[in-house]
Amino acid sequence: EAQVTQNPRYLITVTGKKLTVTCSQNMNHEYMSWYRQDPGLGLRQIYYSMNVEVTDKGDVPEGYKVSRKEKRNFPLILESPSPNQTSLYFCASSFRTGNGYTFGSGTRLTVV
């Protein structure tokens, strides 16, 4: 089944404790992206990647890192999480044409 798999689905952590949210797709998509969703703001792009070893900042990249060492994986790294990073996170992938996006199920992160 074609899908984007995010893990974990739920995570509660403490301020400053490094964490990684994984994202994997099995559709050979070139493009992958991370979004965060906050009430009243919709989904905002954090980082995106057009292919292996090619990443770039989205609209809200501060406090996040990503890597794209393999085409299928695009982990989101929070090196020192803070409470303002409490949010619902989505990973998405697509072909370059951008005519269809597949989203993961989301990760609810709470930083206390």
Next chain:
Amino acid sequence: AQKVTQAQTEISVVEKEDVTLDCVYETRDTTYYLFWYKQPPSGELVFLIRRNSFDEQNEISGRYSWNFQKSTSSFNFTITASQVVDSAVYFCALSETFSSGSARQLTFGSGTQLTVLP
């Protein structure tokens, strides 16, 4: 730059009423894609429809219909005879080519919370 505006933050209707969710977009691209997604209380994003910029034909799928008008840069979504299960947040989104032309970026509106009361 691109922008998607969903001016209706929250809408409440009584079951069986028709409801229209508005979406207005801005883009300088001539080729772009528009999407609608549904987010039920469980949180996942459910794809509803994609429309490319060259296809202004309206679409109907069961109780759902979409009205795409390039002249007003709008892509509105109507639910006919609404049901309680339609209660969700609905997002409109725009996919536009990066300046490099190598890929596209998906930008979302802020969403409309639809509540259908029994």
